[in-house]
Amino acid sequence: MNEENSQRIKKIFPFLFCILGVGIIATPYYIYPVCEYLIYQRMICSYTALAEAILGLLIIGLALGMFFLKTRKALLGISLVLIFLGILVILGPSLVGYCPSPEMPCHKYTVPALRIEGAVLSLLAFFSFFVHFRQRTQHR
Amino acid sequence: MRLSLGFTRWMAIFIFSIFYFAFPLNSGAHSPAQGHEHVHQHHHQHHSAMEDVPKCTVCGMKVNMEGKFASWGKDANNNLVYFCDVGDMLYHLQKNSGTLKEVYVKDYEKNEWIEAKEAFYVQAKEHFRTPMRWGIAAFKNKEDAKKYGEPKTFSEILSTFSSK
Numbered sequence: 001m002n003e004e005n006s007q008r009i010k011k012i013f014p015f016l017f018c019i020l021g022v023g024i025i026a027t028p029y030y031i032y033p034v035c036e037y038l039i040y041q042r043m044i045c046s047y048t049a050l051a052e053a054i055l056g057l058l059i060i061g062l063a064l065g066m067f068f069l070k071t072r073k074a075l076l077g078i079s080l081v082l083i084f085l086g087i088l089v090i091l092g093p094s095l096v097g098y099c100p101s102p103e104m105p106c107h108k109y110t111v112p113a114l115r116i117e118g119a120v121l122s123l124l125a126f127f128s129f130f131v132h133f134r135q136r137t138q139h140r
Numbered sequence: 141m142r143l144s145l146g147f148t149r150w151m152a153i154f155i156f157s158i159f160y161f162a163f164p165l166n167s168g169a170h171s172p173a174q175g176h177e178h179v180h181q182h183h184h185q186h187h188s189a190m191e192d193v194p195k196c197t198v199c200g201m202k203v204n205m206e207g208k209f210a211s212w213g214k215d216a217n218n219n220l221v222y223f224c225d226v227g228d229m230l231y232h233l234q235k236n237s238g239t240l241k242e243v244y245v246k247d248y249e250k251n252e253w254i255e256a257k258e259a260f261y262v263q264a265k266e267h268f269r270t271p272m273r274w275g276i277a278a279f280k281n282k283e284d285a286k287k288y289g290e291p292k293t294f295s296e297i298l299s300t301f302s303s304k
Binding site for chain 2: 045
């Protein structure tokens with residue numbers, strides 16, 4: 001990977017993280033709504049939706065931070081935190097809870113979608129960490 | 141100056157996002173849709189205050205104790221536990237084996253409380269629209285259960301029950 005390509009990839013990361021953050025917030029409310037936002041009442045999956053929305057906001061905040069912070073240490077740190085947040089997005093439904101019935105919308109659609117988004121986020125963040133880390137070692 | 145404008149713009153987007161998602165537009169959209177045939181709309185008449193309505197131990201949903209699919213029991217410390225659906229009760233028993241001393245379910249035909257271990261169960265999603273869509277109903281008599289499908293005893297339904 002030459003220097004020009006590397007710089008281009010680095011600029012794409014914050015946008016991708018922003019999109020994923022918005023996706024993680026929107027999934028349990030709009031894309032695949034949890035039970036409360038369909039015909040059911042408030043239950044445990046509603047709190048999972050809230051927890052994922054908070055994680056989504058954190059991801060967007062960190063992605064915006066990537067636009068402004070240009071030091072290598074900061075970018076590496078943000079990438080590491082994003083890996084951790086991606087794992088939290090995957091584990092969130094299990095930690096907070098969701099409906100056990102496979103017929104319920106949160107079990108059927110929301111949780112798998114969130115887990116995919118979390119996995120993609122973690123992988124991208126790992127790749128971002130790798131790119132920023134590799135650049136320094138190349139300069140040496 | 142350029143950086144400052146860019147920063148202001150991104151901060152505005154960020155703050156807008158927070159407000160947009162903190163107050164979802166469709167948060168009230170479920171109320172009209174709830175207008176038909178949902179078991180949880182008929183709250184127990186004795187529960188005048190919202191806080192008095194028991195919540196399901198498994199899903200946190202308010203339990204309609206008048207409904208045909210509710211269940212309740214006592215744990216090892218004699219604390220009352222409630223379930224909105226027979227399926228949630230079975231799920232709880234599978235996950236926490238032996239933690240409930242006694243469990244009661246509603247007889248689907250007579251709407252009376254019966255001991256869960258003595259009841260017969262039928263899983264027929266086409267017949268029973270249960271709160272959590274498990275589609276399981278309990279019956280005191282085997283003959284009543286046969287009208288809806290293949291009856292199973294408590295131990296049979298517990299061993300075949302799956303959340304997958």
